[in-house]
Amino acid sequence: MTVALAVKEIASQIEKKYPGSIEEATQNSLVVKSDSLMAIAGYLKDTEGLKFDYLNYVTAVDYYTYFEVVYQLTSLEHNHTVIIKTRCYGRENPAVPSVTGLWQGANFQEREIFDLMGIRFEGHPNLKRIFLWEGFQGHPLRKDYLQ
């Protein structure tokens, strides 16, 4: 079975390398600051002993005051997994850096989040609606969406 890595250990490793980049480390997940997401994602992917080479999914949650983007990463080599989260604020134009450069599989999922939640992914090669049609008003998976 895939082992869920202890978040506290990874957090201390990252904190040593990128001081001040971690917002919160709970038992199950690691919340990182969105401006250091790319650096941390690259670190998790390439570091010996971590090697998170597979992105299980990207998804997003609406907490009214902020949006949280969730990434689950797995290492096929070491057979372990971790959950990374990042937050973005504001309902007008929330934005998070795109991880498509690291994991190609994020491409469509980030488009889905952009479509239904309205979070922009900076650096995405083709950021446009994927499920709904061009010209649709609003983002239906937001908690405050009303028809």
Add this chain to the structure above:
Amino acid sequence: MEVSSDKEYIYSSTELDRYEGRIIEELKTNSQESIPDPDAWLDEELKRNILLTSVDAVINWARRSSLWTAICFPACCAFEFIAAMGPRFDLSRFGMDIMRASPRQADLMITAGTLTWKMAPNVTRIYNQMPEPKWVIAMGACAISGGIFRSSYSVVPGYNRIIPVDVYVPGCPPRPEALIYAIMMLHKKINRTPVIPDLPQLMQKGKQ
């Protein structure tokens, strides 16, 4: 020409060729005259087999007896339709054994499933590509009214928003028996259709 071979066979190849030649010669000698048409008797017998009927009845019979379905199954009701097509319920009884991948060869559309607005233009296009006369069966709650997804932002609340529907089959999903009943209702509907259009009415339509 004498046929020779380097390899050893059980029969020499020359012998095989001669055997073949004998068969051909035999067939040729036996086939010098053309075989008479076995249906030559039809002419005189036909005189005793003429039936008189109305054009409406015979054309409607032909139309309803081989409804070919266009493939347009956006969601889960399709499985009930597949079951109805299968050996247990056997839609072949109604001459419906073929599902047409090309709408140009179909005259019935069974709309089995939820339709989203993004898919809707494609369904209209399939409908428009079907030649007249054509019919539509709205199968299942989603096809009738949008079903449980009616209030969703992305779902068409009933196929009759985009195409005219002839028969509605309720159910989520409807049993194959229900679908077969709907097909029989459609047969009744087709039976009542006048084949030759009402010309004055058509001209009135043209003026409008």
